Amino acid sequence: MGRTKKPSTPDLAPRDLLTWQRTMHAAVTRPLALGDRAQRRWFDGSSSARAIAKLVKPSRTLKPLERVEIYNRMYWFRLLDSMAQDFPGLRALLGEKKFWPLIERYLAVCPSRSFTLRDLGARLERFIAREPGLVAPHGAAARDLVRFEWAQIIAFDGPSRPRLKKSQLMGADPAKLRFAVQPYLTLLACRHPVDEYVLAVKQDGALRTEASNAVAARVDGDSGGIVRLERGGLLHIVVHRVDNQLYYKRLEPEAARLLRAIKAGKTLAEACASAFVRSKSSPDEQTKNIRDWFALWMRLGWLCPRE
Amino acid sequence: MPANPHNGHTEYGVGLGLRVPHYRHILANKPTCAWFEIISENFMVDGGRPLEVLDAILEQYQVVQHGVSMYFGSADKPDRTHLRRLKNLVKRTKTPWLSDHLCWGSVDGTYTHDLLPMPYTMEAAKRTAEKIRYVRDFIEVPICVENVSSYMEFLASEMTEWEFLTEVVERADCGILLDVNNIYVSSKNHGFDPMDYVNAVPHHRVGQMHIAGHTKFEKYILDTHDHPVLDPVWKLYAHATKLCGVTATLLEWDDKIPSFDEVHAEALKANQYIADARTAQNGKN
Numbered sequence A: 001m002g003r004t005k006k007p008s009t010p011d012l013a014p015r016d017l018l019t020w021q022r023t024m025h026a027a028v029t030r031p032l033a034l035g036d037r038a039q040r041r042w043f044d045g046s047s048s049a050r051a052i053a054k055l056v057k058p059s060r061t062l063k064p065l066e067r068v069e070i071y072n073r074m075y076w077f078r079l080l081d082s083m084a085q086d087f088p089g090l091r092a093l094l095g096e097k098k099f100w101p102l103i104e105r106y107l108a109v110c111p112s113r114s115f116t117l118r119d120l121g122a123r124l125e126r127f128i129a130r131e132p133g134l135v136a137p138h139g140a141a142a143r144d145l146v147r148f149e150w151a152q153i154i155a156f157d158g159p160s161r162p163r164l165k166k167s168q169l170m171g172a173d174p175a176k177l178r179f180a181v182q183p184y185l186t187l188l189a190c191r192h193p194v195d196e197y198v199l200a201v202k203q204d205g206a207l208r209t210e211a212s213n214a215v216a217a218r219v220d221g222d223s224g225g226i227v228r229l230e231r232g233g234l235l236h237i238v239v240h241r242v243d244n245q246l247y248y249k250r251l252e253p254e255a256a257r258l259l260r261a262i263k264a265g266k267t268l269a270e271a272c273a274s275a276f277v278r279s280k281s282s283p284d285e286q287t288k289n290i291r292d293w294f295a296l297w298m299r300l301g302w303l304c305p306r307e
Numbered sequence B: 001m002p003a004n005p006h007n008g009h010t011e012y013g014v015g016l017g018l019r020v021p022h023y024r025h026i027l028a029n030k031p032t033c034a035w036f037e038i039i040s041e042n043f044m045v046d047g048g049r050p051l052e053v054l055d056a057i058l059e060q061y062q063v064v065q066h067g068v069s070m071y072f073g074s075a076d077k078p079d080r081t082h083l084r085r086l087k088n089l090v091k092r093t094k095t096p097w098l099s100d101h102l103c104w105g106s107v108d109g110t111y112t113h114d115l116l117p118m119p120y121t122m123e124a125a126k127r128t129a130e131k132i133r134y135v136r137d138f139i140e141v142p143i144c145v146e147n148v149s150s151y152m153e154f155l156a157s158e159m160t161e162w163e164f165l166t167e168v169v170e171r172a173d174c175g176i177l178l179d180v181n182n183i184y185v186s187s188k189n190h191g192f193d194p195m196d197y198v199n200a201v202p203h204h205r206v207g208q209m210h211i212a213g214h215t216k217f218e219k220y221i222l223d224t225h226d227h228p229v230l231d232p233v234w235k236l237y238a239h240a241t242k243l244c245g246v247t248a249t250l251l252e253w254d255d256k257i258p259s260f261d262e263v264h265a266e267a268l269k270a271n272q273y274i275a276d277a278r279t280a281q282n283g284k285n
Helices: A017-029 A048-052 A064-086 A088-094 A096-109 A124-130 A139-157 A194-202 A253-263 A268-275 A283-300 B020-029 B049-060 B080-093 B122-139 B161-172 B180-190 B194-200 B231-244 B260-268 B270-284
Strands: A179-181 A186-190 A235-242 A245-251 A303-305 B014-017 B036-039 B063-066 B098-101 B104-107 B110-116 B143-146 B175-179 B206-212 B248-252
Touching: A017 A064, A017 B104, A017 B110, A017 B122, A048 A064, A064 A088, A064 A096, A064 A139, A064 B110, A088 A096, A088 A139, A088 A194, A096 A124, A124 A139, A139 A186, A139 A194, A139 A235, A139 A245, A139 B049, A179 A253, A186 A253, A194 A235, A194 A245, A235 A253, A245 A253, A253 A268, A253 A283, A268 A283, A283 A303, B014 B260, B014 B270, B020 B049, B020 B260, B036 B049, B049 B063, B049 B080, B063 B080, B080 B122, B122 B143, B122 B161, B143 B161, B143 B206, B161 B175, B161 B194, B175 B180, B180 B194, B180 B206, B180 B231, B194 B231, B206 B231, B231 B270, B248 B260, B248 B270, B260 B270
Parallel strands: B014 B036, B014 B248, B036 B063, B063 B098, B098 B143, B143 B175, B175 B206, B206 B248
Antiparallel strands: A179 A303, A186 A235, A235 A245, B104 B110
């Protein structure tokens, strides 16, 4: 049987498997009603119980809609739980009253398009940017947090490339030398100390000092369970991994400019020149800084040859 | 000697599902375990910790891949990008067979991340079998399809679940991963005799079995995988093992997971039934 066109409302008399699955999919993924129950009204305003009874058999103990409700609940509980696990900082920032409606709305607008729940939050930052009212008055902080928490997912299992070797730098002409940054590494520019904040939320301060300079933040005790995240100066935070453990590291503005320029494909000479555009440091200091940064980044495995 | 043409791995015995809370124990202590079943999707990633753990496990243990997102029953065509990722993992693990569920869970590229029951129609059986054949030809390993536990049945169905399973696997010429806990759960939710199911499936196609725990609610039973195996499921397993012969068996324990030793001890209870089946098999030979 050939493919049928996707109907605007679920077809209660499906004549092929695809149409039947579209209808059942619509029933199973519908947002839950009050009390986490299946919606009483079908898409066209008629009775859901009567609509579902056209497709699903009753059991000895359950009516057709009650049977669908089991799947309807499992769908939402599974996806909501996954998002809560991936975005604990956002949840702490918004509190339960704002977090759950935001995620429910997000999943209704941006349902999963991937075989893995790992990708479920991939479009959350864009969604928040489009729907700022759902996170008000925390719009900017929420966006910083979502970018930071998504970067952790990338750093956890994103691809890696062979590290750059010292021998690949020796004797090379800086005016021609280009390399890349590990694909699992994300460099964020944030107005909020999201690294400290998430550490406070997770109560995890056991990071090695060289790979990370984030420190645990104070959790505001009188915030009614909502930890405060104050806007401050611009921060450059790298989310990365070392020996397959996650780390965050703040960079000085010049170092961040250098790393961004390398990532953008600039030559080493161009990247170094761009790093100190507005700097008042002396040429000797700049040379020392660049040498130190490269030594650390090479140790951490951040740099790799271009493909 | 294999008990049947789809069961070339009788020597595998009783395995365990590889789960995160046990990683540290397994990697540090290297406990004896016949084999581990991995959830393919957990390792279909590009790098990082998951693959590091997998490679360490592969150095010490036999691994069999079990999937949760192939959705053989979805009307959507197979996603070739997904299949390529899966095939890369198959090359890494050298899994002797690959299993996934007889269910659907995605439509028009949107995923439910659930194992939804099929309407038991001839159209669905034909399409599902075609998809299984396509996946097997692409991945190039034998495939076993697993019966799911379910909480709803459909008016569109033209046959019983076991008739549907048989129709699919005969058309696809593939194996069965017979989950006896799922049969028990569905039998209570739908009101059929689980022995009828076990008696009716083509025993010569059963290449693996699953056992697990479930939870009884007032009006239905839920397949929770958070308990030891209950007596009625052991009885069903014993019966299935007699009919199918010695079969690679795996305990699933996915929630409220106790220590590795406790889970392993529960799984090894299957050995008494396997011994009975082996004795019966030797008697026949």
